[in-house]
Amino acid sequence: MPPFKFDKIDRKILDILQADGRITNAQLSKDIGLSPAPTLERVKKLENTGIIKSYHAKLDTAKIDLGVNTYVMVSLKAHNKSNIDVFIDAINEVDEIIECNHVTGSHDFILKVITKDIASYQKLMLERVSEIEVVDSMQSMVILSTFKDSKVLPIPSN
Known part of the structure; x- marks a missing residue:
């Protein structure tokens, strides 16, 4: 199209x-x-035409007690369609994973994860994400501060 x-x-x-x-x-x-x-x-x-996909309310994470935001880089045991499908199916069942991107480089995916606190983050990683059978390794980065959080896309001129 x-x-x-x-x-x-x-x-x-x-x-x-x-x-x-x-x-x-x-x-x-x-x-x-x-x-x-x-x-x-x-x-x-x-x-x-699908250009406008949906409308959303942006919530204040602090006011709803979601204080820990992290990015998690994930590597799979093997990078093939079967493992990717297993991984995607599993993470789609985890509400705290609010974004998943398939990437190039030294890792296969970057996840954005939001939880109440460090303890709930640790529990989520140990009991849910690391238990996905195709996950080989994970590296977490806790977000300390956010200086820009825009969801506004620049509209290209033709």
Whole structure:
């Protein structure tokens, strides 16, 4: 499928929706300079083509008692489709693993893990992740501070 062609209005819609997914169609139409009906049509087109995949609420981790964020680099015993499938199926069952990326380099995957505290992190790693039969090794990095946490994507110009 060829890449979607964005015009200035599409880019503006995407920028605004990334900043505030709860904006009303009336306010969005005012901000982009179109009437509500064509604005809604454009948003629906962006949703139907899969460019807008979903809308989410960003939660304050400290206020919901999730204080430990880590990145875990994982190496599998062998890098083949079967092991990758076993690993992915297993980590999809672990809610604390909020991101999983298949990467190049000295490790096979990087996981982003969020837990209440170090004790719950250690328990998760020892009892769940390290017990996945295809895991060979893991290396953890605890996040001390986060200085940028943007989920806003730069919209390329065509």
